[in-house]
Amino acid sequence: MNLHTIVLHPSGLSFTVDSDTALLIAAESAGIELPSSCRNGTCRTCICRVKSGAAAHLIAWPGLSFDEKAEGYILPCVAVARGDLEIEAPLARRIEFT
Template structure:
């Protein structure tokens, strides 16, 4: 009997490191737990300090509408402090 893995693989592109993207926590928490730096402030999805570009993968939000416009969401922008992974994810390095 196979046991479900509690996390997905996360990576910062182009070569910023990898991390375990835990299904039960935000991408920001997973990044920090993996020892990676990411800009952050409010941690509630409103200040937009942690905004990032999702290169590949899927996320979901616990809140109805995080602080992103429909256009930003369509372009792949995510708020890492409130986004949770639904698959393996690749984020664009915010410091590059």
């Protein structure tokens, strides 16, 4: 199983993920919160932009326009890494447990 390193900007938070796990799920497992709501690729709450690397969506047509996909936008709730990634995720934060 290949593990990929994901770095979130501008926070610098990072986590690892395998090629089969959605980025949102892996972030949460690593104690990182990304905005989310529907978790099925329609609401766009989790939208982020890939700065470098490659990702693929688990569904044929997520809630992104053709232009958004071409500009590198992804929906982490239904996207997987195809290698190491750097992602613009300005609202990412470490989950604080009390």
